[in-house]
Amino acid sequence: MRVFVTGASGWIGSAAVDELLAAGHEVTGLARSDASAAALEAKGAHVRRGDLDDLDSIRAGAETADAVVHLANKHDFSNPAVSNAAERAAVQTIGDALVGTDRPFLLASGVVGLATGRPATEQDLSPFHGAESPRGGSENLALEFADRGVRTVSLRFSPTVHGTGDHGFIAAIAAVARQKGVSGYPGDGTNRWAAVHRSDAARLVALGLEKAPAGAILHAVGEEGVPTREIAEAIGRAFDLPVTSIAPDDVQEHFGWIGGFFAMDGTATSIATQELLGWSPTGPTLIEDLDAGAYAVTE
The missing domain is CATH 3.40.50.720 (NAD(P)-binding Rossmann-like Domain)
Structure with a gap:
């Protein structure tokens, strides 16, 4: 076509x-x-x-x-x-x-x-x-x-949608962590992001x-949902930064524009999609990507 x-x-x-x-x-x-x-x-x-x-x-x-x-x-x-x-x-x-x-x-x-x-x-x-x-x-x-x-x-x-070279949400959160000197997560870090x-x-x-x-x-x-605390911990490991909770009232100030997104719960399944298309995810998980250095600073 x-x-x-x-x-x-x-x-x-x-x-x-x-x-x-x-x-x-x-x-x-x-x-x-x-x-x-x-x-x-x-x-x-x-x-x-x-x-x-x-x-x-x-x-x-x-x-x-x-x-x-x-x-x-x-x-x-x-x-x-x-x-x-x-x-x-x-x-x-x-x-x-x-x-x-x-x-x-x-x-x-x-x-x-x-x-x-x-x-x-x-x-x-x-x-x-x-x-x-x-x-x-x-x-x-x-x-x-x-x-x-x-x-x-x-x-x-x-x-x-993660991987080496990504400049999206995870890259933005990692950039905040490097700037602040601490890898934060909103509240108790149990809200999750599909990936x-x-x-x-x-x-x-x-x-x-x-x-x-x-x-x-x-x-x-x-992945149906990766807890934001686990994301922050992986970013902490990647950049050798301490990991801490950011109080809900302070999330926007700490993270800036990405804070509202990071505090949301965005879980989802793909069962019907996989059955319809015969599609099965085979790539690395988000945490695997972070641990493998996919978001390492290259500049």
Whole structure:
């Protein structure tokens, strides 16, 4: 298939492009910089220049492809309204371009905030609707297109997609630990984060493209939940730092923007996804990655 990928040079996207190319697909990646374009071309992928705000380029990419994998996001945590609006506009544009084609449209979403007091499952519907909600309510918006001749598939990723070279949430928490001289965890550290290795997440994208039916919800979850205290202890070992609890009232001040996320409980299962796709996580666990030096300082 000719697959158009947004976020093709990102953390998950670049690994997903590798999987898609290995599976024999022709990939065109959206690239906003010369460096991103060069990296895609070096892999054997085609390039469409543009970014998440370039709706004309996104529309053209969707219209000329057999499938779309939408992984781009601004991730502007200082101004989430900007990220949410851009995400919703991009999803609307892609959906409109694919109406009536029965072509696959896979988009990135998350597992956090779907359930309270238990792990989220693929049967849990997203409570996020409308432009003001997280990700601009993009998952529900995209799934509406499943009734309009689009094979929409939601890719719900764990809050940490980890591995060597990750610059996401775990890297941010490790950076705070180095800056503060102490590896902290919120409260008693029993709140948990689902996790998945980057290689497993990328395989899920490729399998979802090939096998998932319209309206499917897939969970990229390798571990149901890793306690934040264990994460802090592993970071402490990695950087030879003391480990301590951060009082709930002090979490935001201590961790900054990442504090609100680190204090959340974000557990989820992937049982239904594994059964549907024949997908089984095989990569290292989050703690194994931390202990192996995946987040070691290289600069």
